[in-house]
Structures are given as structure tokens and as C-alpha cells.
Amino acid sequence: MLVDLDYFFAQSEERRNPSIKDKPVVVCVYSGRTEDSGAVSTANYVARKYGVKSGIPISLAKQKLKDEDAVFLPVDKKFYHQISDNIMEILRSHADVFEQVGIDEAYLDVTQRTKSDYQQAENLAEIIRADVLAQEQLTCSIGIGPNKLVAKIAADVQKPDGLTVVKPHELNVFLSPLPVRRLVGIGKIIEKKLEALGVRTVGQLAQVDVQLLVDVFGRKLGTYFHNASRGIDDEPVQERGEPESVSRISTLKNDTKELTDIIDEAYKLCDEVHARLLKRELLYRSVSIYLVAGDLSVHSRSKTFENPTRNLITFKETVKELFEKLLNENDVVARRVGVKLSNLTKKENQQKPLTSFFGN
DNA sequence: GTATGCTTTCGGC
DNA sequence: TTACGGCCGAAAGCATAC
DSSP states (O other), X not given: OEEEETTHHHHHHXXXXXXXXXXXXXXXXXXSSSTTOEEEEEEOHHHHXXXXXXXXXXXXXXXXXXTSOOEEEEOOHHHHHHHHHHHHHHHHHTOSEEEEETTTEEEEEOHHHHTTOXXXXXXXXXXXXXXXXXXXXXXXXXXXXXXXXXXXXXXXHSOXXXXXXXXXXXXHHHHTXXXXXXXXXXXXXXXXXXXXXXXXXXXXXHHSOHHHHHHHHOHHHXXXXXXXXXXXXXXXXXXXXXXXXXXXXXXXXXXXXOHHHHHHHXXXXXXXXXXXXXXXXXXXXXXXXXXXXXXXXXXXXXXXXXXXEOOHHHHXXXXXXXXXXXXXXXXXXXXXXXXXXXXXXXXXXXXXXXXXXXXX
């Protein structure tokens, strides 16, 4: 079962101030450069009717809504996190195994408690929705299926406030008409390659000989596509541990080509990211830098070390080295800069053995 | 050839 | 007609190893 909180940030704002909920509500990330510079994080369904959606410029959203009584609000991540934590606790209590994905989504393995009975799973989903609504006044959309792949797609077809159940015998009818793009793992490039093979829908993909898929995409991807098109997926619902990366990015007050200006800003971000690393008692093995140029093209560089460390000086030196490298290789003006630590491990068992101790 | 791991880019929210 | 965040994980693409 996949539970997805509907237009989460905007719905949280509606809960905080119910008087806005019949109006277009647009939650924005303001960059602080000019009055309306920044992008839309998410919008409620009233706003979506006007073409306002995640990622578009705030000024464009304002234009689309210029004749409406729309509400523009800045993101309040702390507030959303509180609500999310409360809801995730509710969801966890209804699952055999629980896997949170991002701030507004979670997989619930309910096989045991429903004894694999889809009617019981549907009943449980209604209980969960009622629980979330009663305790946190928010709606969600739920997909139920034989595995994560199907549950995820099911949750997407009917929202907001939807419940979609796909039983094993309904798999083909449900999946066949969908575009291949709906399958996790199929992006723009693979979509193009499949189109060249005359494959546009999941049903068509299921008709392709598995050997041909293996020949074109390799064994791993080929067999994955073959199985996914049939709704076969063995990925277990798994409790997630620590995040895989910690990053910060910010928009500069003014564009610059100067390494020193970029480094100054980047070092501030390093301090924040490093503080978060320490708070979670983690070590990093990879350092990345990120630069959005004046023309909005994106550039990044990264470096991975042999052994995990928590050293701040190493972090900053590496950031400097990577920005030097990037600026040497590209003639760009920096608009936004960011830093990231990844390949994170807990402080204990930090040392991966080079070879296994016994055997081979 | 395929597997694996690293780097860079993409895309969802 | 343009306009443009911050964060995350996934995908793509490559190099190297087997």
C-alpha cells in the first residue's frame, strides 16, 4: 500500500488557515533576489486548474492567477515537518513494515495484518484515511496492489482523496494502457529508445520478447522492464535508515564569476551541512558542489574518498578544489551555488573491510 | 559482454 | 514574451574490472 499526502505543503497551509481553501493557494520558495523571484513549490488543486504547478516561476504563477483572489505563501518547512512526523507515526502504526519516502509519502506492507485479503486492505485504507483526517485534518490518496510498483502507480491514478485497489487478476487491464513512462526506471532516454522499437504503452512493452529487451538494455534493465510491464516487482518494503545525502544550496544576491565570491558563499553552506552531519553522527565519503549558471544551466563536480571522515577542513578544501576545477572547465557566471555530502555512514562500523575476512 | 562503482544530470515535489 | 528554489533520490553515462 502507498499513502501519498495530497498537495502536502499547500494543504497544510489550508489547515492552518481554512479561510483560504476555496482560493488558489500557491506555496513558494522566494530567492530574495527581487520581489517575486523564486519558484512554486506546490499549489492546491484550485490553483492547478489555472496551470500553476510545482517548479514554475512565481512571476508566471502570478500572471496566470492575476484575475483571481489567489494566496501566495512562503514555504514553512518546519511546520510541514511537524505535521508529516505526526502523520507518519499514524501510518507506521497501521503497517507490518513501514517505509517513508520523502516528506509526504510512505509504503505500508500490510500483508500479514490483512492476511493478503484485498477487501481487508481496502477497509484498512479507509481506516487510515479516517485516522489521518481525524487527527491531522489532512486528506491523502492511497494505492493498493500486490507490490510497491503497482501500489505507487495505483495511488497516482485517482487523486486527491482517492483510493485505488489493483488486485492481481486486474493487473493487465490496469497496466496495459499506461504509457511506459509511468514505470519507475523509465526516463526520457529509455522512453525514446522504446518508442523506436514501437513501444509506447506498458501493454506493448509486455509483448516485447525479453531477449530483445536484454539485448538492447542489458540483462539487469532488460529483465526489470520485462517484469515491471507485467506488474512483477520483488522490492521489499523496507524501513529506511539515515538519509543518503545532506546538501544545501542558495541563490546569490548577484551573479558572479569570481571564485572568491563563490567560495565565500559555499563555505557558509559547508558550515551548515557539516553541522547537520555532526548532529546525526554521520561520516561522509563524497563531497559534491553544484552551480547553476546565469543561463540556468546546471553544473556539478564531486569527489569520493577511500575512507569515511567527518573533517570540516577536508570538506572545505575539497569544495574549493572542485569549484576551481569547474570554473577552469566552464566559462560560466554563477547564479546559485550548493554543496553536498554523500556516501554517508554511521560513526560506528565506519570501516568497510577491503576483503571479506573468511572465505574466497 | 556484463557487473560495478563513480560522476553528472534529471525530475518530482 | 519573459519570468526560475531547494532538496532529494533516480537515471544516465562512463570507466574499469572481471
